[in-house]
Amino acid sequence: DQQVKQNSPSLSVQEGRISILNCDYTNSMFDYFLWYKKYPAEGPTFLISISSIKDKNEDGRFTVFLNKSAKHLSLHIVPSQPGDSAVYFCAASVSRLTFGEGTQLTVNP
Amino acid sequence: KAGVTQTPRYLIKTRGQQVTLSCSPISGHRSVSWYQQTPGQGLQFLFEYFSETQRNKGNFPGRFSGRQFSNSRSEMNVSTLELGDSALYLCASSLAMRSFDGYTFGSGTRLTVV
Numbered sequence: 098d099q100q101v102k103q104n105s106p107s108l109s110v111q112e113g114r115i116s117i118l119n120c121d122y123t124n125s126m127f128d129y130f131l132w133y134k135k136y137p138a139e140g141p142t143f144l145i146s147i148s149s150i151k152d153k154n155e156d157g158r159f160t161v162f163l164n165k166s167a168k169h170l171s172l173h174i175v176p177s178q179p180g181d182s183a184v185y186f187c188a189a190s191v192s193r194l195t196f197g198e199g200t201q202l203t204v205n206p
Numbered sequence: 207k208a209g210v211t212q213t214p215r216y217l218i219k220t221r222g223q224q225v226t227l228s229c230s231p232i233s234g235h236r237s238v239s240w241y242q243q244t245p246g247q248g249l250q251f252l253f254e255y256f257s258e259t260q261r262n263k264g265n266f267p268g269r270f271s272g273r274q275f276s277n278s279r280s281e282m283n284v285s286t287l288e289l290g291d292s293a294l295y296l297c298a299s300s301l302a303m304r305s306f307d308g309y310t311f312g313s314g315t316r317l318t319v320v
């Protein structure tokens with residue numbers, strides 16, 4: 098039972114444009130949501146998070162949106178840079194983290 | 207500061223064997239969590255240790271076990287290896303339990319079972 102799903106295995110965007118990564122979840126008990134970024138041969142690194150009591154959180158070029166009624170989470174990166182090319186995982190928590198499958202983002206110069 | 211160190215980086219084992227993986231957390235971090243990453247499955251939670259006690263466990267069979275030492279270093283053991291255990295095993299350390307935005311992941315151990 099995949100409680101957190103990232104339906105797009107890959108996304109390609111041009112440098113300077115917006116990248117939008119999506120994530121859907123099924124468990125209404127999740128109370129905290131996070132995005133991690135992973136480069137090849139490295140462990141994931143924390144990017145941004147949002148509590149279930151909020152609907153938006155910004156950190157520089159990164160904004161996470163939470164739509165609880167739709168059980169949908171999205172990460173916006175504006176403007177996208179080639180260094181953003183990585184695998185992005187969304188994750189949700191109650192007492193433990195449940196990860197999505199990941200989306201490979203490629204930002205083309 | 208030194209990061210999270212996982213050893214070995216790569217491992218090849220035969221079905222039926224057992225394996226032990228090691229994770230040395232960042233100094234001062236007392237919580238260590240383990241995850242299995244397989245293609246198309248994302249990261250799946252194995253267990254979390256804090257102060258030498260397992261505090262949380264994922265939905266893996268009993269062949270998967272772990273422990274944590276007094277210096278917070280952690281090991282995980284997989285017995286009677288199966289082909290499906292081939293994966294990247296990641297550990298993450300943090301100051302406190304369930305401090306998910308404070309996670310620091312290691313680079314992982316790539317286990318191949320043949």
